[in-house]
Amino acid sequence: MAGRIEIESAPAKFPPVIDAAKRSDVRLVTLSLRRRAKDHLGTVALWLALLAALVPLGATIGVLIVKGASLVNWGFITGDIPSVTGQTVTSCSEITPEFRAKYGLSCVSPSPGMGPAIVGTLLSTGIAALLAIPIGILGAVYLNEIGGRGRIAVVIRFFADVMIGVPSIVMGMFVFTVWVVRFGTEGRSAFAASLALACLMLPIVLRSSEEMLRLVPNELRHANLALGGRRSQGVFGVVLPAALPGLVSASLLAIARAAGETAPVIFTIGVTQSLNASAFGENTTLAQQIFSGAKSGLPLANELAWGAAFTLVALVFGLSLSARVVTARFNRNLKG
Amino acid sequence: MKVVSPNSLTGTRLGRARELAFSAVTLVAGLSILALLAGVVAATVSYAWPAIESQGLGFLTSTTWSSQQETYGALALIYGTVVTSLIALVAAVPVALGVSLFVTEVCSARFRAPIVAIIDLLAAIPSVVFGLVGALVFGEAFQVVFRVFAGPTANGSSLLTAGIILSFMIMPIIASITREVIATVPGQYREAAYALGATRWEVITSAILPVGINGITGAVMLGLGRALGETIAVALVVGSAIQITADVTQPGSTMASIIANRFNGEGIGIERNALMGLGVLLFIITLIVNMAARVIVARTKRGMIPA
Amino acid sequence: MQEIRARHRSQTVRVGLGAVLALLLVVSVACGNSTSPQGKQPTTTSLGNGTTADSNTGEVQSTGFNLADFAGLNANIKGSGSSFQQNYNLATIDLLHTVLPELKITYAGGGSGQGKSDLADGVVDFAGTDSLVKPEDAAKYNGQVLYFPTVVAPITVSYELDGVHELRLDGPALAQIFSAKITSWNDEAIAVLNPQTELPAIPITVCRRADASGTTTNFTKFLDAAGGADWPYGSSDTVDWPSGTQGAQGNGGVAACIAKKSGSIGYVDFSDAKAQGLAGALIQNSAGEYVEASLSGASAAVEGAVIGDDLTFDPINAPGSDAYPITSPTWIIVLDTQRDSTKAEALRALLSFILTDGQDVTFTQSLNYAPLPAELATRALAQIDQIKVG
Numbered sequence A: 001m002a003g004r005i006e007i008e009s010a011p012a013k014f015p016p017v018i019d020a021a022k023r024s025d026v027r028l029v030t031l032s033l034r035r036r037a038k039d040h041l042g043t044v045a046l047w048l049a050l051l052a053a054l055v056p057l058g059a060t061i062g063v064l065i066v067k068g069a070s071l072v073n074w075g076f077i078t079g080d081i082p083s084v085t086g087q088t089v090t091s092c093s094e095i096t097p098e099f100r101a102k103y104g105l106s107c108v109s110p111s112p113g114m115g116p117a118i119v120g121t122l123l124s125t126g127i128a129a130l131l132a133i134p135i136g137i138l139g140a141v142y143l144n145e146i147g148g149r150g151r152i153a154v155v156i157r158f159f160a161d162v163m164i165g166v167p168s169i170v171m172g173m174f175v176f177t178v179w180v181v182r183f184g185t186e187g188r189s190a191f192a193a194s195l196a197l198a199c200l201m202l203p204i205v206l207r208s209s210e211e212m213l214r215l216v217p218n219e220l221r222h223a224n225l226a227l228g229g230r231r232s233q234g235v236f237g238v239v240l241p242a243a244l245p246g247l248v249s250a251s252l253l254a255i256a257r258a259a260g261e262t263a264p265v266i267f268t269i270g271v272t273q274s275l276n277a278s279a280f281g282e283n284t285t286l287a288q289q290i291f292s293g294a295k296s297g298l299p300l301a302n303e304l305a306w307g308a309a310f311t312l313v314a315l316v317f318g319l320s321l322s323a324r325v326v327t328a329r330f331n332r333n334l335k336g
Numbered sequence B: 001m002k003v004v005s006p007n008s009l010t011g012t013r014l015g016r017a018r019e020l021a022f023s024a025v026t027l028v029a030g031l032s033i034l035a036l037l038a039g040v041v042a043a044t045v046s047y048a049w050p051a052i053e054s055q056g057l058g059f060l061t062s063t064t065w066s067s068q069q070e071t072y073g074a075l076a077l078i079y080g081t082v083v084t085s086l087i088a089l090v091a092a093v094p095v096a097l098g099v100s101l102f103v104t105e106v107c108s109a110r111f112r113a114p115i116v117a118i119i120d121l122l123a124a125i126p127s128v129v130f131g132l133v134g135a136l137v138f139g140e141a142f143q144v145v146f147r148v149f150a151g152p153t154a155n156g157s158s159l160l161t162a163g164i165i166l167s168f169m170i171m172p173i174i175a176s177i178t179r180e181v182i183a184t185v186p187g188q189y190r191e192a193a194y195a196l197g198a199t200r201w202e203v204i205t206s207a208i209l210p211v212g213i214n215g216i217t218g219a220v221m222l223g224l225g226r227a228l229g230e231t232i233a234v235a236l237v238v239g240s241a242i243q244i245t246a247d248v249t250q251p252g253s254t255m256a257s258i259i260a261n262r263f264n265g266e267g268i269g270i271e272r273n274a275l276m277g278l279g280v281l282l283f284i285i286t287l288i289v290n291m292a293a294r295v296i297v298a299r300t301k302r303g304m305i306p307a
Numbered sequence C: 001m002q003e004i005r006a007r008h009r010s011q012t013v014r015v016g017l018g019a020v021l022a023l024l025l026v027v028s029v030a031c032g033n034s035t036s037p038q039g040k041q042p043t044t045t046s047l048g049n050g051t052t053a054d055s056n057t058g059e060v061q062s063t064g065f066n067l068a069d070f071a072g073l074n075a076n077i078k079g080s081g082s083s084f085q086q087n088y089n090l091a092t093i094d095l096l097h098t099v100l101p102e103l104k105i106t107y108a109g110g111g112s113g114q115g116k117s118d119l120a121d122g123v124v125d126f127a128g129t130d131s132l133v134k135p136e137d138a139a140k141y142n143g144q145v146l147y148f149p150t151v152v153a154p155i156t157v158s159y160e161l162d163g164v165h166e167l168r169l170d171g172p173a174l175a176q177i178f179s180a181k182i183t184s185w186n187d188e189a190i191a192v193l194n195p196q197t198e199l200p201a202i203p204i205t206v207c208r209r210a211d212a213s214g215t216t217t218n219f220t221k222f223l224d225a226a227g228g229a230d231w232p233y234g235s236s237d238t239v240d241w242p243s244g245t246q247g248a249q250g251n252g253g254v255a256a257c258i259a260k261k262s263g264s265i266g267y268v269d270f271s272d273a274k275a276q277g278l279a280g281a282l283i284q285n286s287a288g289e290y291v292e293a294s295l296s297g298a299s300a301a302v303e304g305a306v307i308g309d310d311l312t313f314d315p316i317n318a319p320g321s322d323a324y325p326i327t328s329p330t331w332i333i334v335l336d337t338q339r340d341s342t343k344a345e346a347l348r349a350l351l352s353f354i355l356t357d358g359q360d361v362t363f364t365q366s367l368n369y370a371p372l373p374a375e376l377a378t379r380a381l382a383q384i385d386q387i388k389v390g
Helices: A020-030 A033-071 A074-078 A089-093 A097-103 A115-147 A151-164 A168-183 A190-215 A218-226 A231-260 A263-268 A286-295 A299-335 B013-055 B075-106 B109-122 B127-150 B159-183 B187-195 B200-229 B232-237 B255-265 B271-303 C002-030 C086-099 C112-121 C135-140 C171-178 C214-230 C250-260 C270-276 C295-303 C341-355 C361-366 C374-386
Strands: C051-054 C059-062 C075-081 C103-110 C126-129 C145-160 C205-209 C246-248 C264-269 C282-284 C327-335
Touching: A033 A299, A033 B075, A033 B109, A033 B127, A033 B159, A033 B200, A074 A115, A074 A299, A089 C361, A097 C086, A115 A151, A115 A190, A115 A231, A115 A286, A115 A299, A115 B013, A151 A190, A151 B013, A151 B271, A168 A190, A168 A263, A168 B013, A168 B255, A168 B271, A190 A231, A190 A263, A190 B013, A218 A231, A231 A286, A231 A299, A231 B013, A231 B127, A263 A286, A263 B255, A286 A299, A286 B127, A286 B232, A286 C250, A299 B109, A299 B127, B013 B271, B075 B109, B075 B159, B075 B200, B075 B255, B075 B271, B109 B159, B127 B159, B127 B232, B159 B200, B159 B232, B187 B200, B200 B271, B232 B255, B255 B271, B255 C112, C075 C112, C075 C341, C086 C103, C086 C145, C086 C250, C086 C270, C086 C341, C103 C112, C103 C341, C112 C126, C112 C135, C112 C214, C112 C327, C145 C214, C145 C250, C145 C270, C145 C295, C145 C341, C145 C374, C171 C205, C171 C214, C205 C214, C205 C250, C214 C264, C214 C327, C246 C250, C250 C264, C250 C270, C264 C270, C295 C327, C327 C341, C341 C374
Parallel strands: C075 C103, C075 C126, C205 C246, C205 C264
Antiparallel strands: C051 C059, C126 C327, C145 C264, C145 C327
16 A cells, blocks of 8 residues: 555664654653653743742732722813812811801812823823933934944943933932922923933933834845935935834833833922923822822822822833834834 | 945035034934933932042941931941842742743743733833832732741831832843743754753753853843832832841831932931932942843853854 | 812802902001010900901901902912821812912922921922921021911821720830830730730831921920930931831821731821821820820910920920820921012912911811911911011
8 A cells, every 4th residue: 555654564774753642652651750740840830930920910900900990080080189188078067167168168078080190191201202212213323324333332332221220210319409409490390300201211212213223124225325315315214214113112112111100200290289281380190199199098099099000001001002013013014 | 336435425515514414413312322321420429429428438338327327328228129139039030930931932822922912011010000009909918928927027018028029020021031032042952952852841951041041140130130220119118117137027128219218308418418329329239230231141142143 | 170160150259258358357457456466465356467366265266368368369389398287288278279279389298308308409489397497407598497387286106906995105105115125015014004905915016207207306306305215216307216117108108007007006197197097095294194196185285385486386295284295386487588479479378378267276177187376376477477579
């Protein structure tokens, strides 16, 4: 019968064909108990590691959803941040009616709201992005397109890496002592916070943008030169558009990180309970509200913190997911 | 045909001027990093200097941090920083390593992308959220557990709690870099080991880990760098006591947490300058760790080219 | 949102009423009743600034906060500092915002240390503090610091101990607890003061402040005065607490620390302790009586205190059998020279409110604070004139 090769008729010098389904039988025969045990234990250890990785983090998200999701509604997103004063409805109703009438005290339970913090987060992160991203991308253009391996470029890369390692709280102290107290506009403000955030974002945007530019194939640059274009025309007309998804993704990730920063913000932004849409004057962010709510034991304060945390994580996840979607499309573009 | 450089293709004088402007603008943008860093270093060091000068070497060696005694010694805070970071590493590294190996060796290809995506997404959670969950939920749960093992004085707000919360934060970073490192281990090593009859575990321990050890060390050090600088989550769960104690279930402080606690409040007198000095010290330590990590990781990538 | 609109509507009516009232006030002022704000008057007196003081009941009868004086004021002032007075300040700011909607005031808390520091740095316009500016630091301010007392309240010694409903502590016992010389609840020193109570044999967790706090200064002042040799750490905004004690940020943080674990004890302002539902210990005062933390005990302590010319005073360990010995003063401090006239006006509005309608005893009590004694409030009200633009 042609086409059928049976093991028995195979020449003796070839090793027996091992059928995958029978591999376990082979392993039973060829492996010692100790080696098999170690292998099984090792696999179990890896599964445990997966569990140890996913469970605490899953618990964090779970707690966040359970405690925060129910609080976040349109009123929460647009409403002012209520004062946590410990005053109860009962004690408020014991205030004389004339006083209450004069000051319009309605003695109702305060409803949680985070509108000013959401605006403050967008404001401080937005201004920081406007400061850091253009400078970062232009710097990356220098590093990748012009500087290359030159001495200045090497120095810039090195110091950018150094700057990425500056702890965020040191940046906060820096902006406070230089801008808030000395040379800047009076008092704490969203702008001061955005300065600190921009200082943190700049080296990250610079280095990741450089990586993105490096991924753009050189053929595109050569094509530009071949057509008689200047280097600057090549950068703005060919390279940046080709790298755009990668640059957008890197920027979104930097913005997501900045939105979650707390340490530089608590020294520079002040606080507010009502909306402040200006870059100047005290403001607040979601991260700062979470921080102050976490320190208190009062139910209203904790509620505010959970709601703000849910909102912030939703915002950060949204930005990160958008970055991944953009990156995926970028990879497809490059390959295609 | 004569080879011409790109700039001489510009032709017009306006074109050449545009090129010059382009180079200049981008150079200035790049140099802004240098200017900024120089500014940060100059401002912070000069602000910290009065405190460091008045304390002398005691700034590093003294265990007393007191505004009443006008003595600012960072030793207790360095201790707290080192201890919490070490606890974080001990907890995070095995898990990060295990998860990376799971994803590359054990996991079927179908689940690889989702698990990687989840871990990366979890790296995006802001640290203040971990601090919130730690302060309001985990801290009390941990205290119950600690008191079972360490006696009735164990505290839910302690160095150990801070270390554990830190490990949640640094695990995704270490895992993602380790995964990259393992992915760059040449396939031949793995296949050779399997061909020699090794079990999966033996392949990991004999072929993958030894080859990737440099990169993994680099990843661990980058995680360490992140743990050292972490402020807000630690400040919420570490208990804010300035002491050196071997009992990690007792409250403590790190350099970053004491800055977060005290910086706003101590503008009169020299304590704020001393806190800035702590910040500079923290920056230097983090810098050394990060630089060492990058050198190690870079050396690994070069050494990965198969023979 | 609807609440604010409703308040705006009724506010228009009130502004009209206020204008009429203001007219009456102006008439009464013009007809001139001058009286010295200092010293006790035997009957109610009408003062030139729209209040009458009844020294018998201790209540400031206000003919009203002069809304018309400040109607339409469009200004933005910021403050920070003491968490002791934070609940009162936030409620005050909310009230003012409804009747003067263009006046924006923010109060950031952060502890007395932050308040004093921010005011010296020029980062805020007013600060809350429960402890005084040190004489050697006075030069760091761009002007002279004016102290405006606002309210008084007890500093409670709060604890979380299952089954213990009454706890009596004297100065030495407190000093030993907070200096970690006593580490267990059933220690002899506590048991001897509480013979009727079954004290559990669990360790004591001490909750105290991690940030610079005027409440710490006042509490440690008491430990210094009443604890004698048992308290070696002195009195200051930040104290070298012994190891094993747990730090928290703000009065709210200490309250949260105590609430979280059984066996904990700490010092918390009355308002936050009540809000958190904490039990408070009875503290032995200088007359030997065990007094619970209460607003009447606080008022009794302040009654006997000597008020300085700059309106600072110290009710810690005050004499009197009803006095609660750990009563804290609290001030809003501002600089006497302001650069901006609208801000100066805004500060005047805030302080005028606090020292007139803000002393309404039902209002302060609803937040768990006691109002100032009448003459102190009127003296403080008069001090507002010292805020100048220059």
